[in-house]
Amino acid sequence: MMPLERLLIEFLLNFLTREELNALLRSPQNTATLIGGLIAVSGALLGVFLLLRGLSLTSDAISHTALLGIVVAFLLMTGVFGLEGDTSSPWLILGASLAGVGTVLLTEMLYRSGLLRQDAALGLAFPLLFAIAVILVSRFVDDVHLDEDAVLVGEIGLAWANTNSHCFDHCQSVTVTEDHPAARMTRQCLNCRALGINPRDSRAEFVEVCGNCGDYSPAQAWSAGLLEREPALVFFPKSITVTLVMALLSLAFTLVFYKELKLATFDAALAKALGFRPAVMHYALMILVSLVAVGAFDAVGSILVIAFFIIPPAAAYLLTDRLALMLLLSPLIGALGAIFGYDLARGQLFSLLPVASGIAFINQLFGLDLIEDWDSSISASMVLMIFALFLLAWVFSPRYGLIAGALRRANSRRRFADQVVLAHIHNHQTTPQAATELRADTLHLHFRWTPRRMTTVLARLRALGWIRIVDGGAVLNERGEDQVYRFRRTMLEARNMPDSG
Amino acid sequence: MTARAAISRDDRRVWLIIAAIALVSLLIIPFSQALFGLRFTYTVRVVALGGSFLGLISGALGCFAVLRRESLLGDALSHAALPGVAIAFLLAGRELSPLLIGAGIASWLSLRFVAALLATTRLKQDAALGIVLASWFAAGIALLAYIQSIPDASQAGLDHFIFGQAAAIIESDVRLVMGVGLIILCLLALLWKEFKLVTFDAEFAGANGIRIGLINTLLSTLIVVTIVLGLQLAGVILMVGMLIAPGVAARQWTHKLDQMVILAAVFGAFSGGVGAVISALDSDIPTGPTIIVVAFALVLLSLALAPGRGLLWSRLRQRSNRRAFAARNTLRNLYRYALAHGAVNAPVPDSFIRGVGDRGAALGLRELDGAGHVRLGEGGWRLSQSGVKLARRDIHNQQLWDTYRLYAHELALPNVAEDREREIASLLPAEAVAILEAKLAEGAAP
Numbered sequence: 032m033m034p035l036e037r038l039l040i041e042f043l044l045n046f047l048t049r050e051e052l053n054a055l056l057r058s059p060q061n062t063a064t065l066i067g068g069l070i071a072v073s074g075a076l077l078g079v080f081l082l083l084r085g086l087s088l089t090s091d092a093i094s095h096t097a098l099l100g101i102v103v104a105f106l107l108m109t110g111v112f113g114l115e116g117d118t119s120s121p122w123l124i125l126g127a128s129l130a131g132v133g134t135v136l137l138t139e140m141l142y143r144s145g146l147l148r149q150d151a152a153l154g155l156a157f158p159l160l161f162a163i164a165v166i167l168v169s170r171f172v173d174d175v176h177l178d179e180d181a182v183l184v185g186e187i188g189l190a191w192a193n194t195n196s197h198c199f200d201h202c203q204s205v206t207v208t209e210d211h212p213a214a215r216m217t218r219q220c221l222n223c224r225a226l227g228i229n230p231r232d233s234r235a236e237f238v239e240v241c242g243n244c245g246d247y248s249p250a251q252a253w254s255a256g257l258l259e260r261e262p263a264l265v266f267f268p269k270s271i272t273v274t275l276v277m278a279l280l281s282l283a284f285t286l287v288f289y290k291e292l293k294l295a296t297f298d299a300a301l302a303k304a305l306g307f308r309p310a311v312m313h314y315a316l317m318i319l320v321s322l323v324a325v326g327a328f329d330a331v332g333s334i335l336v337i338a339f340f341i342i343p344p345a346a347a348y349l350l351t352d353r354l355a356l357m358l359l360l361s362p363l364i365g366a367l368g369a370i371f372g373y374d375l376a377r378g379q380l381f382s383l384l385p386v387a388s389g390i391a392f393i394n395q396l397f398g399l400d401l402i403e404d405w406d407s408s409i410s411a412s413m414v415l416m417i418f419a420l421f422l423l424a425w426v427f428s429p430r431y432g433l434i435a436g437a438l439r440r441a442n443s444r445r446r447f448a449d450q451v452v453l454a455h456i457h458n459h460q461t462t463p464q465a466a467t468e469l470r471a472d473t474l475h476l477h478f479r480w481t482p483r484r485m486t487t488v489l490a491r492l493r494a495l496g497w498i499r500i501v502d503g504g505a506v507l508n509e510r511g512e513d514q515v516y517r518f519r520r521t522m523l524e525a526r527n528m529p530d531s532g
Numbered sequence: 533m534t535a536r537a538a539i540s541r542d543d544r545r546v547w548l549i550i551a552a553i554a555l556v557s558l559l560i561i562p563f564s565q566a567l568f569g570l571r572f573t574y575t576v577r578v579v580a581l582g583g584s585f586l587g588l589i590s591g592a593l594g595c596f597a598v599l600r601r602e603s604l605l606g607d608a609l610s611h612a613a614l615p616g617v618a619i620a621f622l623l624a625g626r627e628l629s630p631l632l633i634g635a636g637i638a639s640w641l642s643l644r645f646v647a648a649l650l651a652t653t654r655l656k657q658d659a660a661l662g663i664v665l666a667s668w669f670a671a672g673i674a675l676l677a678y679i680q681s682i683p684d685a686s687q688a689g690l691d692h693f694i695f696g697q698a699a700a701i702i703e704s705d706v707r708l709v710m711g712v713g714l715i716i717l718c719l720l721a722l723l724w725k726e727f728k729l730v731t732f733d734a735e736f737a738g739a740n741g742i743r744i745g746l747i748n749t750l751l752s753t754l755i756v757v758t759i760v761l762g763l764q765l766a767g768v769i770l771m772v773g774m775l776i777a778p779g780v781a782a783r784q785w786t787h788k789l790d791q792m793v794i795l796a797a798v799f800g801a802f803s804g805g806v807g808a809v810i811s812a813l814d815s816d817i818p819t820g821p822t823i824i825v826v827a828f829a830l831v832l833l834s835l836a837l838a839p840g841r842g843l844l845w846s847r848l849r850q851r852s853n854r855r856a857f858a859a860r861n862t863l864r865n866l867y868r869y870a871l872a873h874g875a876v877n878a879p880v881p882d883s884f885i886r887g888v889g890d891r892g893a894a895l896g897l898r899e900l901d902g903a904g905h906v907r908l909g910e911g912g913w914r915l916s917q918s919g920v921k922l923a924r925r926d927i928h929n930q931q932l933w934d935t936y937r938l939y940a941h942e943l944a945l946p947n948v949a950e951d952r953e954r955e956i957a958s959l960l961p962a963e964a965v966a967i968l969e970a971k972l973a974e975g976a977a978p
Contacts, residue, residue, distance in 0.1 A: 085656055091662060091665065147598075153604065154603035154606070157769070158772045162770055163825065166822065335673065337665070342662075342667065345659050399622075405678060407677040408674050410670075411674040414667060415667065415671060418663070425649075425652075425653065433652060
């Protein structure tokens with residue numbers, strides 16, 4: 032990761048001065064938004080294919096069982112290979128991704144037995160693996176920092192503080208030894224504790240110990256005051272690198288295998304017949320999903336990460352039918368959610384409305400005295416904002432939205448009313464009863480409509496020029512007759528059509 | 533008549549299995565006390581009782597979730613309880629019943645939201661569940677973070693409510709589970725017919741005047757109540773397994789809903805009790821996960837052993853099919869070779885039969901030899917008297933099938949599906965077989 036970060040920083044330094052870059056990265060807002068956005072982009076891209084394949088909840092299963100992989104890898108590292116138990120080791124990430132793939136394999140194995148259905152297979156596999164992980168944790172892992180809060184929520188708000196330092200100029204590593212002028216020597220009693228005596232006791236033996244000896248990287252040396260000139264340092268948050276790599280991997284995967292993924296998603300049989308190996312695509316997708324889920328673990332926690340996989344693609348799915356457009360919209364929605372989410376966590380809804388006034392309103396309404404200071408979880412707020420965007424898409428989508436649907440239904444209701452009234456006039460206007468049947472002020476009785484509804488329909492038909500009122504009775508115009516014939520023709524055609532339901 | 537007898541025999545077997553497991557799970561605590569010398573404290577007994585009763589209810593209701601392909605509903609609903617818990621805490625403080633009610637309301641709302649999404653969009657169930665799960669849970673987390681920022685709120689351990697802490701269960705909790713559980717079971721018994729119909733054939737149910745929407749909502753509400761009751765003991769994720777594992781296991785043993793539900797309840801109670809007892813062996817073993825592992829072990833056992841359906845049985849069936857097939861092919865090869873070389877009992881060289889019959893030949897020869905239809909003598913394999921008889925009968929049967937295929941229409945014979953593994957005489961009436969025999973005797977066979 033380090034050389035990659037260096038490359039990236041060097042690239043950025045073409046546009047910014049070092050001080051500006053450091054200031055940018057040191058702001059919690061920028062870092063958190065960037066990390067959230069990157070997770071949203073990678074999750075939203077892969078999530079599109081999960082959604083289209085009906086595998087959305089597989090991401091849920093994978094993110095839960097990642098815990099098993101982490102625990103097993105940790106136990107192997109400390110117990111078998113005798114390594115130090117470092118919770119940010121790449122082996123843990125590897126273990127977690129393997130566990131994700133293992134979940135998928137276990138699910139498919141159960142499902143292939145033909146004895147239970149897919150949802151049941153998934154619902155059995157991941158609670159089991161999760162249960163095993165919990166048992167292992169409480170049985171064998173005592174002191175490790177597998178904090179419940181970190182698993183749930185992540186620490187995206189603190190990501191800016193966890194950095195790698197990169198030095199670009201005046202780089203000087205310092206090794207402090209006992210004879211270094213800066214070395215701090217202290218006297219330590221060797222046998223005080225063993226003998227249980229006071230250091231002032233005459234039997235005490237002393238030894239000189241160096242309090243600050245060791246190797247100092249340029250950044251450490253500067254902060255310890257060992258250097259005279261400040262080295263040119265850039266502090267780069269580690270999570271940005273991880274999430275950036277995930278986002279680039281997902282993007283590259285989607286772009287390079289676009290055709291294969293599309294074919295394998297919509298017509299796996301054809302893909303297989305054409306030699307595209309949909310199974311390979313499937314497992315590659317699952318491995319990437321595991322990697323992204325694990326990479327996002329630190330930042331947003333294991334449960335909230337699935338929001339980034341599921342909600343943006345679902346919103347995009349309501350907006351468009353085209354895969355390419357969906358792949359464009361979905362990361363956009365995710366990233367927007369991440370940006371607004373940070374504001375929400377800091378008390379601003381869509382950068383417009385302070386949450387505090389909302390709480391004040393609730394307090395007033397219910398007579399409560401809740402604290403009006405809203406300072407909440409960043410990752411959860413990001414998810415909430417993504418959800419808000421989904422709601423917007425659901426309501427306002429031009430084709431599949433609630434409003435569009437309501438308008439469409441109202442429109443067809445109107446067309447139907449027009450047509451039956453026209454047909455009624457057509458059927459009766461040449462009969463002897465025409466005078467009684469077609470009187471405009473009693474016409475509503477024949478339909479059992481309210482007078483008002485009939486008035487509206489008649490007014491519309493007159494405005495369209497399809498009927499006219501002669502002596503209080505409705506008469507079809509030429510264009511009205513045309514409408515009736517056209518309507519009849521479509522009805523006949525519909526009846527003659529083979530039933531394709 | 534025989535089919536009915538077979539069904540009732542199957543029925544009896546399933547009831548016996550149910551009774552046996554029920555007996556074992558009833559005896560677990562006293563038995564393990566006597567056998568392993570375990571001294572169960574009051575706490576362990578309370579947890580075991582709570583666990584098995586919860587297993588009983590969730591097993592029974594979980595059957596419907598499994599059958600309706602809503603296994604993952606539990607996952608979404610249990611996560612969705614969190615904001616309800618948080619809001620209830622904000623409004624009413626740390627009392628058990630408001631927290632439970634808040635949890636129930638929140639998951640019930642999430643359920644309605646899923647239904648609305650499914651009704652008005654083209655999203656599929658998995659996506660709808662995922663959306664609700666993530667966003668409700670996020671709302672809960674955001675509220676919890678807000679609660680934590682309130683000074684001196686006694687919020688510590690509020691998330692344990694969602695993630696389960698079996699050890700913290702007290703007798704009143706168990707009494708609550710039992711009380712509510714009894715109500716749920718009564719409702720299940722009262723509305724049995726409606727639940728059954730809506731689960732298997734909703735349209736038929738609707739046509740018979742059952743209000744599908746109402747029954748569906750009621751069933752899902754019962755599932756929500758069960759989940760909320762179980763959260764404290766098992767936690768969110770494990771509740772998913774608790775809900776469906778007994779149902780999946782029970783499904784393997786029976787085709788009848790009543791047996792499935794009772795068996796699942798028994799399985800659930802068994803895993804709840806056994807899980808609690810195992811976790812009592814060592815303070816480092818958490819209860820909820822242990823219950824899940826026991827339940828999954830039951831699923832694996834059922835998948836492997838369930839009569840007729842299980843993997844072991846289908847493996848055995850496959851094996852006997854393969855043997856019968858190899859034996860038949862080998863017999864035909866032997867018979868043809870012998871006929872072509874003079875007599876039905878002419879010796880057939882071992883190399884020939886193995887060469888022709890490929891890998892099945894060895895298996896077939898072993899089968900035939902074992903049944904006494906062939907024996908290895910000088911010059912190779914010879915068919916015995918019984919072998920010749922069997923081969924002739926097989927050839928004759930195949931010829932009858934050939935004739936049937938060619939002339940069934942012309943001779944106006946009854947229609948049967950062609951199955952050359954079986955004797956045609958066992959499928960067609962005697963007079964039809966006689967007609968076929970006559971046609972075959974005319975020399976009609978190809």
